[in-house]
Amino acid sequence: MLIAVVGKGGVGKTTVTALLVRRLLLARHVPVLAIDADPSNCLGPALGIPIDRTLADLRDLMRDAPDRPASMSHAEWLAIHAEDALVEHNGFDLLTMGHPEGAGCYCFVNNVVRAYLDRLTRSYRHVIVDCEAGLEHLSRRTAAKPDRLVSVVGRAKMSAETVRRALEIYSNLHDGTLPQVDLVLNGFESGDPLATRLAEAAAFGEAPFARTFTVPWDAGVSALDGAGRSLLELDLSSPALSALAGWEGA
Ligand SMILES: Nc1ncnc2c1ncn2[C@@H]1O[C@H](COP(=O)(O)OP(=O)(O)O)[C@@H](O)[C@H]1O
Numbered sequence: 001m002l003i004a005v006v007g008k009g010g011v012g013k014t015t016v017t018a019l020l021v022r023r024l025l026l027a028r029h030v031p032v033l034a035i036d037a038d039p040s041n042c043l044g045p046a047l048g049i050p051i052d053r054t055l056a057d058l059r060d061l062m063r064d065a066p067d068r069p070a071s072m073s074h075a076e077w078l079a080i081h082a083e084d085a086l087v088e089h090n091g092f093d094l095l096t097m098g099h100p101e102g103a104g105c106y107c108f109v110n111n112v113v114r115a116y117l118d119r120l121t122r123s124y125r126h127v128i129v130d131c132e133a134g135l136e137h138l139s140r141r142t143a144a145k146p147d148r149l150v151s152v153v154g155r156a157k158m159s160a161e162t163v164r165r166a167l168e169i170y171s172n173l174h175d176g177t178l179p180q181v182d183l184v185l186n187g188f189e190s191g192d193p194l195a196t197r198l199a200e201a202a203a204f205g206e207a208p209f210a211r212t213f214t215v216p217w218d219a220g221v222s223a224l225d226g227a228g229r230s231l232l233e234l235d236l237s238s239p240a241l242s243a244l245a246g247w248e249g250a
């Protein structure tokens with residue numbers, strides 16, 4: 001399954017992505033590929049992995065490719081070097097995309113990158129992508145369509161608007177269709193009336209969210225984040241992790 005986690009910056013996308021990776025690992029839904037598609041490169045640290053090289057670094061290197069022998073295609077060069085941006089770690093792999101293209105024409109190299117990603121993602125049971133705010137990015141970078149969207153909404157009204165707009169953009173790009181969309185209300189206690197209002201504001205079109213998970217503010221998450229430690233160390237009984245129990249099923 002290709003799962004895309006979307007939402008406004010700061011709502012907890014990276015945190016939720018890391019917690020969902022943990023849920024997949026706990027349920028032994030492996031192998032998992034986690035992709036950080038947000039240029040701020042935060043997913044690695046949230047999973048306890050320092051980032052050395054991003055796929056964008058390699059794309060830029062490939063564009064100039066000083067060491068590429070004439071007999072080697074760009075695709076072959078990337079397949080060999082992309083290992084540098086792919087980190088293996090305790091049952092899952094992490095790929096950090098890095099910054100979007102800079103000046104100059106990247107059409108050709110981006111096509112090579114897209115082909116590489118499409119091939120790579122086929123080797124995993126689940127691929128989960130921590131996206132940047134919009135969905136344009138995902139649709140541009142890879143031809144694959146997500147099987148499931150996880151929309152994250154926080155306590156700000158704009159975070160609901162962002163989700164609704166992202167769903168609209170996605171639907172417009174895909175002939176009016178949407179995959180299964182789950183909603184994660186992050187930073188709410190269950191029964192909070194604000195959560196209900198924002199969930200309504202985030203819905204796009206007639207279809208309600210397939211499932212809704214209410215994740216509370218969690219001191220364990222804050223403590224690990226503040227110490228720069230991995231969210232994979234979070235206690236199994238932690239409220240945030242528990243709130244997402246069962247997400248990996250159905
Ligand atoms: N449920 C939560 N409990 C405690 N802290 C959280 C929770 N969700 C997010 N945070 C904190 O809020 C900040 C922003 O979260 P982050 O996941 O980086 O957002 P985003 O990826 O959407 O920009 C981080 O410091 C993170 O640790």
Ligand SMILES: [Mg+2]
Nearest residue numbers: 013014038042
């Ligand atoms: Mg983030």
